[in-house]
Amino acid sequence: MKNILRTTLAISIVLCLISCNAMKNANKTQKGAGIGVASGAIAGGIIGGNLKGALIGAAIGGVSGAIIGNVMDKQARKIEEAIPGAEVERVGEGIHVVFDENSGVNFATNKSDLTSKSEENLDKVAKILIEFPDTNITIQGHTDNTGKNDYNLSLSRKRAESVAEYLSSNGVSFSRFRIEALGEDAPRYDNNTVEGRAQNRRVEMAISANQEMIEDAQAKQRN
Template sequence: MKQTTSIFVAIALVFSISFVSCDSLKNANSTQKGAGIGVAGGALIGGLIGGNVTGALIGAAVGGAAGGIIGNQMDKQADKIEEALPGAEVNRVGEGIQVVFDDKSGVTFAINKADLTASAKENLDAIAEIFTEFPDTNLLVEGHTDSSGDDAYNMTLSKKRAQSVVDYLEGKGISSDRFTVTAYGETKPRFDNATEEGRVKNRRVEIGISANQEMIDDAKAQAN
């Protein structure tokens, strides 16, 4: 399994993506997203921009007709994830999918803990079935913490949280070579760490789902 705690920044891609607004992404359909945002091919990690799931998925986009084909396949997978995990936040980004596990999805972490609860395992069981059904994808798993504790401790804890999710999914038969683990500690909060509610929500794991090379090759063959 590949592991990284580094932030990869692709300057040229940042300038390209700066012209695509968040509202445009949210309002575009899957074919538009796939065909209109492709800026680079290659593996998921090669497309990391700004060190987060959204940037990674946009950076990994293929674009063109092949991107539209990939986007349609991702639509089907996203629909199944939403059905299986109604509490999770499921976003279609570029040609990929972002899944945010937090207090609403049941995949939660107690303060200073990286252990999966019984409810967390139950929800991961559901998504494992979908990952098995759609094997031609790469999975970027990010771990996050709230702002409690020092920076170094939180970085380690966030990696443990992401790894707990990966280990459990691997135990359900998901191939280890599909995963890349990234730890961000407290550096990427989605909510206000000044409140208890915000801190709870920031103790989370996010998953980015993108096409692997086999899916890309198949989509290009179909497009041609």
């Protein structure tokens, strides 16, 4: 009996140490990303900036989830038609969008200001977001690996804020936005090439149901 207790205690200590080290090694961006998530926002999968995991973790499933999914299908199609170069993917009960140089919403090296082409495309996105008001929108900024990590972290936040502020100036309520900054920590392409660095200077967006949309879907399910 004593041996069993000792073994159980040892395993518990090892698991605790692994968990503590994982938290200790998480960078400042990853730790901060999980703080302040409002009720109804995408809560799962936030650590490490995994927007797809967050959308999957936020799914409520069942008939209500299917109702929400149908609305998201319509919204995703509209974004895809409005911005053909954007990467639009339905994930869980939400939408994951990647804006990079292919979509015309991109950034020059060390810049966070929007080009006229970027603004033109975001005008279209704003109209769609206004048409579907009952959603939360996470906007995540990224950079290539040029420059220091701290600088890139700040730059990526400015990029995400530029997009959120522009959409807000075109009628999308700023209260719907949640800003995340990942800097150079989550590249999608090879930073050793000019093309890869250009594509890594991007903004990603996750659109998920807010509390009003969830409650409306649940009411429809009951009826």
